[in-house]
Amino acid sequence: MSKENTIEEILESTKDIKKVDLNPYVFNKILLKIKLNKDVFLPTNLIWLSLCTFILLIFCNLFLILKIDKISNKNEDTTSKYDLISYTINYQIYY
């Protein structure tokens, strides 16, 4: 038998396929799942939404930390300037 004929036969092998019966307990399982209101898969939208919220929260935190750090640096800078001025004045007064 040629290769082409065999491939054609393989492609036609599902031709007289019989419909398979379902396990009779499946319907009870469905009813039970509906009763428990439990879906097997979490909706994909919900997963994406929670992921985006998580990433956004991280960015907000980073932004806040950086801003706080900048403010404290600025304060430190001004206090050191003030210290220097007061020191110079004191020095001048003393002498």
Add this chain to the structure above:
Amino acid sequence: MNSHSNSNIELIYNEHSKMVYNLCLGYLHSIEDAEEVTQDVFIKVYHSISEFKNKSSLKTWIYRITINKCLDFIKAKKRLKRISDMISIFNSKNELIHSGKNFEHPGILLENKEKSILLFKAIELLPKHQKTVFILSKVEGLNNKEIAEILEKSISAVENLIHRAKDNLKISLSINFKEYQKKEIK
């Protein structure tokens, strides 16, 4: 859950469960997975029956839900397989949690068993639209008009997809032809 909606879902289940299960079986190549997705389909039907607006027949609507659920299931399984592959890199035994197996469809005639195993293996490699169309046409036995209605495509687009699916199947079957010949000789 009231008794009215309960009896409604029972009626729909009795009429369409066989069709849903067989489509899942053709798609997922596993009895357990097909049962699981069949359950998901009817849970979805139960929750969304109020959204059904008679634009298409109930059968077509259930077919659409089944196809989407099967695609979601395959996607979730692939994701799981990717994770298991990653775990297996670190596993000293180097074992895969999920590995592909030969699927013997319970509805296939005995003389076609070997051939159908090869065919289902090849179907698994098809792109999703070609796979859907081929299963609906050759396994479910739907005509092109019905398939076009389910997939919301034109009949010519469906014909084109079937043609491309057949071409791709021929290519992958000719690659696996030697394997089939060895089995035939045995």
